Amino acid sequence: MSRVRVHNFSISLDGFGTGDVQTLENPFGHVGERLHKWMISTDAFGGTGKRGIENDLVAHTIVGVGAMIMGRNMFSPHRGPWEDESWRGWWGDNPPYHNPVFVMTHHARPSLEMEGGTTFHFVSGTPQEVLAMAREAAGDLDIQVCGGVSTVRDFLAAGLIDEAHIAVAPVVVGRGERLWDGLEGLTETYDLVEAVGVDKMTHLRLVRKYSHATTVYPVCDFV
Amino acid sequence: MSRVRVHNFSISLDGFGTGDVQTLENPFGHVGERLHKWMISTDAFGGTGKRGIENDLVAHTIVGVGAMIMGRNMFSPHRGPWEDESWRGWWGDNPPYHNPVFVMTHHARPSLEMEGGTTFHFVSGTPQEVLAMAREAAGDLDIQVCGGVSTVRDFLAAGLIDEAHIAVAPVVVGRGERLWDGLEGLTETYDLVEAVGVDKMTHLRLVRKYSHATTVYPVCDFV
Numbered sequence: 334m335s336r337v338r339v340h341n342f343s344i345s346l347d348g349f350g351t352g353d354v355q356t357l358e359n360p361f362g363h364v365g366e367r368l369h370k371w372m373i374s375t376d377a378f379g380g381t382g383k384r385g386i387e388n389d390l391v392a393h394t395i396v397g398v399g400a401m402i403m404g405r406n407m408f409s410p411h412r413g414p415w416e417d418e419s420w421r422g423w424w425g426d427n428p429p430y431h432n433p434v435f436v437m438t439h440h441a442r443p444s445l446e447m448e449g450g451t452t453f454h455f456v457s458g459t460p461q462e463v464l465a466m467a468r469e470a471a472g473d474l475d476i477q478v479c480g481g482v483s484t485v486r487d488f489l490a491a492g493l494i495d496e497a498h499i500a501v502a503p504v505v506v507g508r509g510e511r512l513w514d515g516l517e518g519l520t521e522t523y524d525l526v527e528a529v530g531v532d533k534m535t536h537l538r539l540v541r542k543y544s545h546a547t548t549v550y551p552v553c554d555f556v
Numbered sequence: 557m558s559r560v561r562v563h564n565f566s567i568s569l570d571g572f573g574t575g576d577v578q579t580l581e582n583p584f585g586h587v588g589e590r591l592h593k594w595m596i597s598t599d600a601f602g603g604t605g606k607r608g609i610e611n612d613l614v615a616h617t618i619v620g621v622g623a624m625i626m627g628r629n630m631f632s633p634h635r636g637p638w639e640d641e642s643w644r645g646w647w648g649d650n651p652p653y654h655n656p657v658f659v660m661t662h663h664a665r666p667s668l669e670m671e672g673g674t675t676f677h678f679v680s681g682t683p684q685e686v687l688a689m690a691r692e693a694a695g696d697l698d699i700q701v702c703g704g705v706s707t708v709r710d711f712l713a714a715g716l717i718d719e720a721h722i723a724v725a726p727v728v729v730g731r732g733e734r735l736w737d738g739l740e741g742l743t744e745t746y747d748l749v750e751a752v753g754v755d756k757m758t759h760l761r762l763v764r765k766y767s768h769a770t771t772v773y774p775v776c777d778f779v
Binding site: 515 | 569570727728729730736737738741748750752759760
């Protein structure tokens with residue numbers, strides 16, 4: 334069964350997934366790379382030779398994924414209508430996604446085919462509607478919701494995520510966009526099944542409660 | 557050397573150390589006991605027979621402590637001048653402190669001697685001034701800063717805490733008082749030396765960086 338997954342989504346101790354203000358030079362604003370240092374330093378991400386639990390977490394990210402979803406602010410530092418279409422994402426000609434990526438935006442733009450199997454599709458709609466498009470593209474494979482903060486938050490609030498890995502970095506950053514805002518009651522829908530401390534990071538695993546699953550897995554249908 | 561310690565200080569995933577609104581029936585407002593369930597369930601706290609790392613954390617709380625500090629809102633649900641002096645804290649005739657406890661308040665009141673060695677002293681002053689009183693009372697022993705949220709935050713902001721144990725509970729509570737607010741830059745003064753996951757809780761240990769220590773420990777003074 335196709336699952337909807339979040340991986341490596343990094344926040345500060347005070348819950349910020351990005352700082353302010355996003356610019357071309359600083360995609361995460363004043364926060365810089367402080368939230369993602371743990372991830373960048375792994376072998377799976379950067380070929381650093383650094384193995385261990387965190388490397389395993391990163392290495393498994395893309396396994397079994399057939400389509401991805403991201404918010405427009407994760408794709409681009411620009412806001413509002415596209416001034417021109419020369420912006421092709423932060424990641425160069427061969428982005429690390431290697432899948433169709435559905436970029437949620439109110440501003441239409443033709444799909445953008447990159448090297449390495451990544452194609453950005455610019456789509457509008459509710460989280461449910463965009464997820465339906467991604468499911469269609471993913472076939473039997475899973476869907477990864479990549480970010481940014483408000484996209485992950487909206488999908489969690491709607492109960493559309495099956496499983497989320499949230500990485501809490503050992504910094505207090507004070508301002509930006511908070512993941513947990515408006516998610517009071519999240520733990521009525523999700524179980525925090527795991528909190529693992531690795532080298533000052535905390536890796537949280539949220540799994541939607543069985544009773545809230547949108548996909549029903551028949552245990553036995555011939556009783 | 558006398559140290560200033562925080563133990564078992566419990567917050568939600570979104571950083572709230574208490575909910576709103578505090579009442580006589582609900583000292584932690586709408587949050588109830590959700591932040592402290594881990595602590596209450598230990599053998600050291602409740603004689604439950606439940607051992608393990610969390611029990612060790614709780615069991616070591618009072619060891620070596622000679623004086624305590626708490627904010628007025630931790631002592632009482634009332635605000636402003638004392639209407640009468642019949643309120644003697646939430647904890648009955650024999651509070652679990654067994655030490656002089658300095659309650660920070662702008663509203664004077666005679667000291668209150670309880671059973672079991674606890675005496676509440678009602679004092680005003682800056683964190684530095686109140687800490688000086690507590691140090692005087694503690695002698696060679698340590699000082700525990702008990703809470704609530706703003707008291708721990710103010711002492712952390714002033715760099716007066718030597719070591720803090722913060723317990724992060726697996727709930728999102730949405731409103732109340734946040735520990736981390738205004739503590740941007742905390743990790744320039746403190747190292748998060750440990751993040752341990754136990755049974756969905758995360759226990760964080762913050763230690764003031766050596767370079768910011770107010771007490772200088774001479775390693776060798778005869779070179």
